[in-house]
Amino acid sequence: MSVLIFAEGVDKSIKKSSLEAVSAGFALAQKLNTETIAIAIGDYDAVALQELGKAGATKVIHVTAGVPAYPSALAYASVLAGAAKEVAASVVLLSKSALGDGILSRLSVQLNAASATGVLAVPEVSGDVLKVRKSIYTGKAFAELSLTGAVKVISLAKNAVPLKEDGVVATVESKTYTVSDLAGKLVHQKEEKASGDILLTEADIVVSGGRGLKGPENWGMIEELAKLLGAATGCSKPVSDLDWRPHHEHVGQTGVKVSPNLYIAVGISGAIQHLAGVSGSKVIVVINKDPEAPFFKAADYGIVGDAFEVVPKLIEAAKKL
Amino acid sequence: MKILVCITNVPDTTSKISFSDDKKKFNDAGVQFIIGPYDEYALSKAVDLKEKNNATIVVLNVGGPETEPTIRKALAIGADEAIRVNATPTDAWFVAKQIAAVAKDGGYDLILMGRESIDFNGGVVHGMVAELLGLPSVSPVMKLDLEGTKATIAKEIEGGKELLEVSLPFVAGCQEPISEWKIPNMRGIMSARTKPLTVVEPVAVEGNVVYDQFSLPAPKGAVKLVDASDPAKLFDLLKNEAKVL
Numbered sequence: 001m002s003v004l005i006f007a008e009g010v011d012k013s014i015k016k017s018s019l020e021a022v023s024a025g026f027a028l029a030q031k032l033n034t035e036t037i038a039i040a041i042g043d044y045d046a047v048a049l050q051e052l053g054k055a056g057a058t059k060v061i062h063v064t065a066g067v068p069a070y071p072s073a074l075a076y077a078s079v080l081a082g083a084a085k086e087v088a089a090s091v092v093l094l095s096k097s098a099l100g101d102g103i104l105s106r107l108s109v110q111l112n113a114a115s116a117t118g119v120l121a122v123p124e125v126s127g128d129v130l131k132v133r134k135s136i137y138t139g140k141a142f143a144e145l146s147l148t149g150a151v152k153v154i155s156l157a158k159n160a161v162p163l164k165e166d167g168v169v170a171t172v173e174s175k176t177y178t179v180s181d182l183a184g185k186l187v188h189q190k191e192e193k194a195s196g197d198i199l200l201t202e203a204d205i206v207v208s209g210g211r212g213l214k215g216p217e218n219w220g221m222i223e224e225l226a227k228l229l230g231a232a233t234g235c236s237k238p239v240s241d242l243d244w245r246p247h248h249e250h251v252g253q254t255g256v257k258v259s260p261n262l263y264i265a266v267g268i269s270g271a272i273q274h275l276a277g278v279s280g281s282k283v284i285v286v287i288n289k290d291p292e293a294p295f296f297k298a299a300d301y302g303i304v305g306d307a308f309e310v311v312p313k314l315i316e317a318a319k320k321l
Numbered sequence: 322m323k324i325l326v327c328i329t330n331v332p333d334t335t336s337k338i339s340f341s342d343d344k345k346k347f348n349d350a351g352v353q354f355i356i357g358p359y360d361e362y363a364l365s366k367a368v369d370l371k372e373k374n375n376a377t378i379v380v381l382n383v384g385g386p387e388t389e390p391t392i393r394k395a396l397a398i399g400a401d402e403a404i405r406v407n408a409t410p411t412d413a414w415f416v417a418k419q420i421a422a423v424a425k426d427g428g429y430d431l432i433l434m435g436r437e438s439i440d441f442n443g444g445v446v447h448g449m450v451a452e453l454l455g456l457p458s459v460s461p462v463m464k465l466d467l468e469g470t471k472a473t474i475a476k477e478i479e480g481g482k483e484l485l486e487v488s489l490p491f492v493a494g495c496q497e498p499i500s501e502w503k504i505p506n507m508r509g510i511m512s513a514r515t516k517p518l519t520v521v522e523p524v525a526v527e528g529n530v531v532y533d534q535f536s537l538p539a540p541k542g543a544v545k546l547v548d549a550s551d552p553a554k555l556f557d558l559l560k561n562e563a564k565v566l
Contacts, residue, residue, distance in 0.1 A: 010479070070483065073448065074457060097479065098436075098444075098461055105448025108414070114529035115414070117443050131533070136441050140338040142536045143441075149529040185457040186487050189473075193481030201479055205565075229566075247463065247498065248477055253334050253439065254358050254497060262565040272335050279538070283563045285555065286544070296544045301558060305549030317553035321566065 003029040004089035005057065006080055007040040008071075008099060013048045014040065016163070016202055017095035019055040021156045023164035025093045026056025027122040032090065035059065038170070039083050041067055041076055046172070053170030055163060060172045061087075066179055068188065073102025075183035081110040082177030089151065091123075091130070096155040097201065104153050114147035117155040123147075130154070138253050139279030157280065158201060159259045200249060203232035205262045206281075208251055210236040210274075212267020212288065212307055216244035221311045222266060228318035234258065236268045252277035267307045270295025287311070322376040324367045325427065327420055327434035327446070328395055329357035330388035334439065344534040347440075356391055359435025361398075363493070365500035366465060367433055368399035374467060377401050379427070383410050383419045389518065396513035397505035403516065408523035412530040413441070417449030422524040424454060429490060430470075436461035436494040444494070451492040459487065460494025 005025040007018040022038050029036040038057035040049060043064065052060050061083055068075050080103060084092050092107060094100040096118045108115035116132050120142075123130040130147045132154060147154070200206060207226040209219060219233075226233045233249060240250035251258055253273035259280030266287045268274060275298050278284065286299040289306045296302050303310050332338065333353040340348055356364065367378045380400035382388050385407065392403045406419040424432055432451075437444035444460070451458030463482065464475035470489045475482045477496065505513070547555045560566040 071478075077452075098477065101444045102448055102458075102460060105413075105417075105445035106452040108445070109417075109449050109452040115445065116530065117445060134442075136535070137332070137338045138334075138439050138442055140538075141340070142538070144533045144536075146531040146533055147529065148531070182455070182457050185491070186459065186485050189484040189486060191478070191481065191483050193478070197480060199479050246481075248479070248481060262559065262563075276334070283559065283565045285559070298541060299544045300542075300563065301547060301555060302544045303547050303549050303552055303555060305552075310549055310552050313552045314555065317556050320553075321556060321560075 001032065001034040002037050002087045002089050003032065003034060003091045003093060004080070004084050004087055005036070005038045006076070006092065006094045006100070006103065007038050007052055008095060008097060009040065009042060009044060009048070010199065012043055012045070014044070014051050015095065017097070017158040019051060020158070020161050020163055021093045021095040022052055022055035022057050024122045024156050024161045026164055026167065027161070028091060028093070031125045034090070037061060037087050039063065039080065041079055049172050050169060054165050054167045056167045057170045058168060060170045062172055062174050063176065064174065065176045068183060070188045070191070071099050072183050072186065073099055073106065074186060075179045077103045077106035077110065078180040078183070079177045080107050083175070084111060084151070092151070092153045094155045096157050100155045104155050108153045111151045111153065112149070113151035113153045114149045115153045116145055116147060118157045119154050120157050120160045122161055123154065135280065138276035139257070140276065157259060159261065198230070198232040200232040200234055200251070200256055200258060203260055205229050205231035205264070206234050206251070206258050206260045207231045207264045207266065208234035208236065208268060209239065209266050210268030211238045219245070221315060225311060225315050225318060228315065228321070236274050265295055266311060268295060269293045270298060322374045322430050323428055324370060324376050324378050325381055325424055325429040325432045326360070326364045326367045326378055326395070326400060327381045327432070328360040328364065328391065329435065329438040329440065330354050330382060330384050330391040331357045331438055331440045334358065338537065340535045340537070344536060347535070354391055356395055357435045357438050359437060359439070359496050361502055362497055362499050363433035363435055363495040364395055364398055364400065365503050366495060368503055369500050370467060371399060379404060381406070381420060381423055383408055383416050385409055392518060393513045394505065396516045397509040398503045399509065401516065403518040405518060405520050406523050407520050411528055413443040413445045413449060414530065415526045415528060417446050417453060418526045419523055420446070420450045421453035423521065424450065431489060432492040433495055436496045447492050447494040456491050457487055458492040458494070459485070461496040462493045463496055463499055465493065465499055
């Protein structure tokens with residue numbers, strides 16, 4: 001028996017959300033009285049892999065051979081299925097992402113497992129049943145689910161469980177597993193990615209701008225504030241529809257859902273579709289010149305004022321932090 | 322060419338969500354139901370492809386008779402025929418099994434649906450369907466061009482996009498800006514009434530997920546306003562009161 005956690009990476013290091021999944025896996029393994037095993041696929045050095053040990057894994061399976069050079073849900077699902085069977089995993093944990101859920105969907109079929117995505121806490125154990133909580137209706141409600149059967153596959157929402165940092169030095173084993181032929185049918189051409197930026201979905205702090213900023217030429221101050229705070233930048237749907245900002249920055253019901261510690265919204269009125277994308281945030285700050293903006297009702301802190309006056313002052317204050 | 326578009330019947334994005342007193346059921350009183358927004362992108366893309374590739378679009382929904390107005394809307398937008406699997410969905414696995422059962426012998430070249438439903442937000446049905454049918458799948462797809470049997474796809478990844486190629490048949494979970502939503506015209510609305518809508522009974526599925534209960538978030542306290550003349554005060558509060566800096 002074991003709890004197996006898939007560690008997703010970015011730029012050769014393990015993503016914070018995956019380390020959270022390992023920490024959740026460790027907590028769950030304690031309850032199940034079993035081992036915590038992480039699996040990393042791709043090019044990671046020993047230092048990166050030991051982050052998994054710190055987060056709670058006692059063993060790390062490292063797969064480098066026989067897998068595509070680019071993240072592939074199809075290939076990774078077959079690798080995870082092989083590993084899960086080998087280590088007799090009763091639970092496979094992933095962090096919620098397009099890749100994570102792409103893997104989860106196939107893996108749950110291959111392992112004939114109960115599955116749930118975007119789970120908000122370490123599952124509770126009740127005999128052979130795992131009880132999990134997840135957000136539904138895009139953040140407007142919650143559901144409690146019971147997962148039955150011998151194997152469960154679960155993805156964990158980001159920033160939902162605290163990171164464990166006092167784990168052990170994990171043993172690392174290099175392994176290979178059979179990759180499904182289907183994976184080869186998706187032919188990777190290239191990746192277009194803004195490099196060096198903090199990933200919106202991984203960021204502890206997000207600074208978002210809306211139509212109140214009047215045009216893409218005014219994003220400099222949003223970027224500057226974000227940089228000073230170590231934050232990622234986001235935007236509202238109208239802003240991405242107008243092509244002021246790329247679509248992958250669009251936060252909301254039909255865009256990216258974020259759950260940072262701090263979400264700062266500048267010049268965004270707070271349409272219900274935007275709120276749906278930020279409801280998982282721990283603290284929300286709204287800056288808007290309209291005191292009647294609906295976003296203030298969902299905010300913890302607010303400043304009623306013109307973004308073009310308030311943000312430069314915030315930038316000055318942030319320099320002194 | 323034959324395209325299967327799977328749609329969900331979900332509460333309008335502006336709906337106020339509530340549940341029955343025993344927290345077991347969604348309260349649909351006064352709620353307007355729509356085609357899932359992501360599914361509508363899938364349907365719109367199918368309509369684009371139909372115009373260029375002389376395709377037939379079959380729209381599929383797993384749901385009770387109450388979903389038929391939503392299905393008729395999809396027919397008005399441009400689907401040629403519809404299939405309703407007569408069952409109330411219980412979870413992603415149940416829905417995926419129903420879709421796979423319909424698609425198995427249907428000879429579809431392409432299976433499109435939204436990247437996720439906006440009610441349960443699972444985002445796994447397309448992958449499950451593809452796995453059940455032994456097909457490749459891609460999600461979330463923001464661009465899809467078809468040249469013969471070869472598709473060029475832009476898939477959104479964190480911080481950017483990945484471009485890839487795949488041959489028909491495959492399954493795609495769609496999102497904006499794959500296509501513009503289509504507004505049904507009068508001719509579409511009239512013809513939708515007479516387009517075939519076939520009702521099929523569900524296949525048996527052994528479930529392993531039970532929804533025990535639903536709840537709403539705790540109401541948010543009042544916003545704490547900081548004077549615009551002293552925004553530095555905000556960081557003080559975020560640091561020492563909220564402890565997020």
